[in-house]
Amino acid sequence: MEVANTISQLCLKKFDDLPKNGKPEEGKQWTALAGFVKQCGDDYEVVAIGTGTTCLGESQMRKDGLILHDNHAEVIARRSFIRYLYHEILSTWQSTKTSTIFNKTNDGKCCLKSGGSFHFYTSNTPCGDATIFPISQPLNQTQSKGVKRKCEQVKLNPEKKVCIHETADEIEQATTQTQSDINRTGAKCVAGENSDRHGKGINYHCVGSLRTKPGRGERTTSMSCSDKILKWNLMGWQGHLLSLLVSEPIHMKYIIVGGVADTVALKRAFYGRIFKHEKFVSLETKINLHCPLIYKTDTEFRFGKPVFNKKHLKPCGSSLSWCKIEIKSLDVAAKSGFRLGTVKKHEGLPKSSTFISRASLFQLFKDVTYVLPQCSLTEHLGSMKNNSYKFHKLLAEDYEEKWKTVKMDLLQNWISHSEDLDKF
Numbered sequence: 001m002e003v004a005n006t007i008s009q010l011c012l013k014k015f016d017d018l019p020k021n022g023k024p025e026e027g028k029q030w031t032a033l034a035g036f037v038k039q040c041g042d043d044y045e046v047v048a049i050g051t052g053t054t055c056l057g058e059s060q061m062r063k064d065g066l067i068l069h070d071n072h073a074e075v076i077a078r079r080s081f082i083r084y085l086y087h088e089i090l091s092t093w094q095s096t097k098t099s100t101i102f103n104k105t106n107d108g109k110c111c112l113k114s115g116g117s118f119h120f121y122t123s124n125t126p127c128g129d130a131t132i133f134p135i136s137q138p139l140n141q142t143q144s145k146g147v148k149r150k151c152e153q154v155k156l157n158p159e160k161k162v163c164i165h166e167t168a169d170e171i172e173q174a175t176t177q178t179q180s181d182i183n184r185t186g187a188k189c190v191a192g193e194n195s196d197r198h199g200k201g202i203n204y205h206c207v208g209s210l211r212t213k214p215g216r217g218e219r220t221t222s223m224s225c226s227d228k229i230l231k232w233n234l235m236g237w238q239g240h241l242l243s244l245l246v247s248e249p250i251h252m253k254y255i256i257v258g259g260v261a262d263t264v265a266l267k268r269a270f271y272g273r274i275f276k277h278e279k280f281v282s283l284e285t286k287i288n289l290h291c292p293l294i295y296k297t298d299t300e301f302r303f304g305k306p307v308f309n310k311k312h313l314k315p316c317g318s319s320l321s322w323c324k325i326e327i328k329s330l331d332v333a334a335k336s337g338f339r340l341g342t343v344k345k346h347e348g349l350p351k352s353s354t355f356i357s358r359a360s361l362f363q364l365f366k367d368v369t370y371v372l373p374q375c376s377l378t379e380h381l382g383s384m385k386n387n388s389y390k391f392h393k394l395l396a397e398d399y400e401e402k403w404k405t406v407k408m409d410l411l412q413n414w415i416s417h418s419e420d421l422d423k424f
Helices: 001-017 071-093 140-158 169-177 225-235 264-276 280-287 359-370 376-382 389-393 397-409
Strands: 034-041 043-052 054-057 070-072 103-104 109-112 116-122 132-138 179-184 252-257 293-296 317-323 329-335
Touching: 001 034, 001 043, 001 116, 001 293, 034 071, 034 389, 043 070, 043 071, 070 071, 071 103, 071 109, 071 140, 071 225, 071 359, 103 397, 132 397, 140 376, 225 264, 225 359, 225 397, 252 264, 280 329, 376 389
Parallel strands: 116 252, 252 293
Antiparallel strands: 034 043, 034 116, 043 317, 054 070, 103 109, 132 179, 317 329
């Protein structure tokens, strides 16, 4: 589809236009790229991008909100997108500026301007359920290569009768025979979900299960990107705090996926598996699941994960974050989750935190509340003595109630991080 290529090419160009700091080393490293594109009429504009491949183990998480726990591109891009939305809301309420996407509402919130929409792009299939789909491979690759070599020998030396296939048709058939297999993921099924069977071929994985992110080090408690996208399609991509500031959830019109991908698996992972849940029918009108249009794109990301010769390139440890704002639009995180370049003795100081950490985005939320007109939200915030991140999240009562319903009835085994991590 033409629009899929347009959106992906815009994200790739924006990445290429950014400075080299935080990007993979050419010929040595790979990474994943994700981005958000705003559409107004026939005009498209990139508003946020992110790169990254890493995720911290449970023991590496911090309670001060200063580091990034999940550095996968999809998550980094979304956090960059949220930062962009905060700045647009600030522009909406500041008399000297005008937002390009929001209008004011009478209750102190913002609503998207008519005719505007957002699209999400990722250069590779998000980890987890979306990566599980049928593939075909040669029935016996070693044997097929051997057949080719033997036939070449016969052509070079007709006296040497070593080719076991008499005709060209038989040779072609021997080298193209395939068997069914399944594309595999390192993402682990969470406790309580259907478990992978680890059988042969297509029986290796189960589909539809919630999973944690893949990795070779300490096991993480972060949910896979497939599961997070499912949650965002259920709850909106704006998250807890922003739901207090916008009149309706913010959803994607299109999701564009590059690399090796399967649209059936993408639809299943991003929303389709919810339809099969026995309680979905009774909850359908209450939860309002959003089903974006999903397309593949053939546009290649030059730093993407290699399909072959995987040992030749290593994953890039840093994560790049950019969004369309006037100042300090670009930031880079190290594998540790702190800002790239942070020395050990400075870890845990405010300057070690990236612009998209939970602590930084929480501060942006508070900055927005300072410019809001007098309304029920500002009155409530003004009377509060407890200013913790967790307490503010609980103010989003509609969002919180819906998420509790979703977790209780549809995503019962979802892993939520410790509440202690939200008490900063």
